[in-house]
Amino acid sequence: MTRKITIASQKGGVGKTAVTINLAYSLRRLGKKVLIVDGDPQGGVATACRLKNLNSKGLVQVLNGEQSLVDVIVPLDGDDLAVIGTGIAAPEDIVFFEEQALARKLGPLFEGDLSAYDFVLFDAPVGVGAVTRELFSISDSFIQVLNCRAGTVITLAKLLNLYIWIRNNFNPELKIEGILFNMLNSSSVIENKIVKQLKSRLPAKLFFDTSIPFADVFEVASIKALPLEKLKAGHRVARDFMTLAVEVDTRKHQFVGDLLVGDDSDFTPMAEAQDEDSSRATLQHRDDIKDALQELCESGGFYGAVVADEMGFPLADYHSPIGVDALATCSSLLGEALVKAGSIIEMSEVNNLIMDINGEDKLVLHRFSMLEEGYVLVAVCPQDVDAIGEIGLAAARIVNSLS
Ligand SMILES: Nc1ncnc2c1ncn2[C@@H]1O[C@H](COP(=O)(O)OP(=O)(O)OP(=O)(O)O)[C@@H](O)[C@H]1O
Ligand SMILES: [Mg+2]
DSSP states (O other): OOEEEEEEOSSTTSSHHHHHHHHHHHHHHTTOOEEEEEOOTTOHHHHHTTHHHHOOOBHHHHHTTSSOTGGGOEEOSSTTEEEEBOOOOSHHHHHHHHHHHHTTOSGGGGSSOOTTOSEEEEEOOSSSSHHHHHHHHHOSEEEEEEOOSTTHHHHHHHHHHHHHHHHHHTOTTOEEEEEEEOSBOTTOHHHHHHHHHHHHHSOGGGBOSOOOBOOTHHHHHHHHTOOGGGSGGGHHHHHHHHHHHHHHHHHTTTTOSGGGSSOOSSSOHHHHOOOOOTTSOOHHHHHHHHHHHHHHHHHHOOSEEEEEETTSOEEEEESOSSOHHHHHHHHHHHHHHHHHHHHHTTOSOOOOEEEESSSSEEEEEEEEEETTEEEEEEEEEETTSOHHHHHHHHHHHHHHHHO
16 A cells, blocks of 8 residues: 655754655665655755756646646656656746645645555655645655754644644544654764653654764765765665665554644643653652742742743643743753853853843743753743742752652
8 A cells, every 4th residue: 555655844954855865765675666756846856856857847737737647757766766846947836836735736636546656755845834734634644854953842843733733624644654853963962862852751652763863975965966875975874764764664653643632732742741751750740840830929929930841841830931832942942052151161050041021020041950850940020029049949849849
């Protein structure tokens, strides 16, 4: 049976196109027949496969009735690998392509018989627009490509929200194939920490075991418009793509994403995630933390407060002063900034940041350790409150009550 997989990300330049192409070549090596579809109006696949030299017709010509889908399939390096380009040649084609996606005309092109292929891989454009929605609507599953940079959590949150929305409204069968870390620098302390934390906060089966390292050879491959397996210097990373291809081939969606679905709230999977790390705060702990935050607000003069881990995953809140998305960005950015600042001025602890909000109120961010992990307590209060003293006491109370 043909498996249709969209390769997507909320953030640009994370390696979707590179992953699509190299995964396609690796699946082919496993003996699979693979069709790559360029779903990006920027035409990343077309460039990477030198498609313009082979055939300039593509989805645009199918959408305007000039060609049939079969006619725009271009064999790529043998019979078992083929590609469909966007067929975009002029700026008006981009507008037409996006309008067609908006009118829900793109997805149905792929509802016909594609049984000649074991896999159809769609390279999605960046973000969560109409084209991505169309690709998700006709895919069996998607691969989320992620880099381990500050702000990672917020991009993950947005794409997972889109996933839930698509399942609820367009394609109840859509599964998450997996989250793939690309451009990973395994010697970076921060990147390793982000991977570890994300894996401990979300269901482990959401992640591929394989990750793709950062490697200069990708640039050479881009310039030469070749897959990594065709470059001697690319063989090591091509092996990683083989491992990934085996994972994709054998996963067969057993893990599904149902853990994330069926909940009305916008983005609860992090808080609900099953926790295999016994050192982390339990639900009982969360109640204790919430009590401490309530006390901080009621007796310390704060409007609201929240405790989150360093990735921005909230643990407990009282009249939360800040949204999950904002918190994730804020704490991961600040986390990185604090680590850098700490190393620059040789201070092990840089803490207690105060931000003016509107001239009258301020936001205070206090970092503390609990159960051997770093956390942040963020609270909002009037300018004249002794925020640092109170927030330090609240954090100490939380740590004491849990130890
Ligand atoms: N693992 C990696 N190590 C180093 N460079 C990489 C890696 N993966 C991709 N790249 C390079 O990063 C750049 C962006 O990759 P790519 O075009 O595949 O990203 P994308 O997510 O498809 O971007 P867009 O959002 O614009 O479609 C390219 O120059 C590519 O060669
Ligand atoms: Mg791309």
